Amino acid sequence: MEDEGVAPALARVLADVAAEREAQDRMWGVQEFPDGSGPEFVERAEEAKRECSTAWERGRLTWRHVLTEEFFEALAEAEPDRLRAELVQTAAVAVKWIESLDRRHGGMVHRTKSGGGFTEKLVRDRIPQVIEESGRRAEFRVAGLDEYRSRLRAKLYEEAGEYVASGDPEELADVLEVVHALAAVHRLTPDGLEARRADKAQRRGGFSERIVLRLPEGP
Structure with missing residues (x-):
């Protein structure tokens, strides 16, 4: 999956993400749920932003702070274009965190779920x-x-x-x-x-x- 211009470390993480998405589709098929996001999460997003800023000022910033801020900023959006943009930013931070883990702990093998249990799908009545x-x-x-x-x-x-x-x-x-x-x-x-x-x-x-x-x- 290594595209021209994509760093090998990033390409490896994206390949793992793509493999995981394929495994999810094999297990659950196409899934469609309501977004569940909206203005009711604005206060929590502001709180996460303050926590991130405070941790930065005190020299205690962690990936948890950064990802939490991005996650709740996404939850606070209801308009599809803005929600999508925030989710892309959230996903990008998660990918960057994985790259950081790989730098610190070497290349780790991602094992996708192989199944187990039951796969459910809606079928015709008969x-x-x-x-x-x-x-x-x-x-x-x-x-x-x-x-x-x-x-x-x-x-x-x-x-x-x-x-x-x-x-x-x-x-x-x-x-x-x-x-x-x-x-x-x-x-x-x-x-x-x-x-x-x-x-x-x-x-x-x-x-x-x-x-x-x-x-x-x-x-």
Whole structure:
């Protein structure tokens, strides 16, 4: 993974991070949760900033102080662009901390989790029956409403990704099934969803004319 211009030490850490992310996806698949961040963490972010500043002034600054400040600054953001920027800064500090560990303690081997336990995913309603009809045992549980919403959002990414990867129009049926399930969560019937789609198409058009808008560069 060592790109041109990336220092070997940094490239090694980024490779470990990438390997860990791949292991997480193998274990849990695509995950989608609410951000849970917002103005309620502003006071904690200010406190972390003061602690960091005080530790610096007293010559007692640690990586814990720096990462904690960045972490709570991220939690204090609700606007997506600013939240993303703060999370990138938080991740960069974590990477820099790992580089510091490697300098002080030599190259340590990162071992990703290999599994164990159960991997869970949201499936169509008849899948347990299909599994049992094939002679296997189906272990499953019923998600609560909040978890169901979250898993549906993750399922939408999964199904859309499968279509993007394969180009198979059959995958679009799976995307549509998830869209209908999400609409039902919002108390929208398929007809109600179609009415909203048609209304927006009437006002703003669809995509059939293949129009690509050219925008000026810049902020």
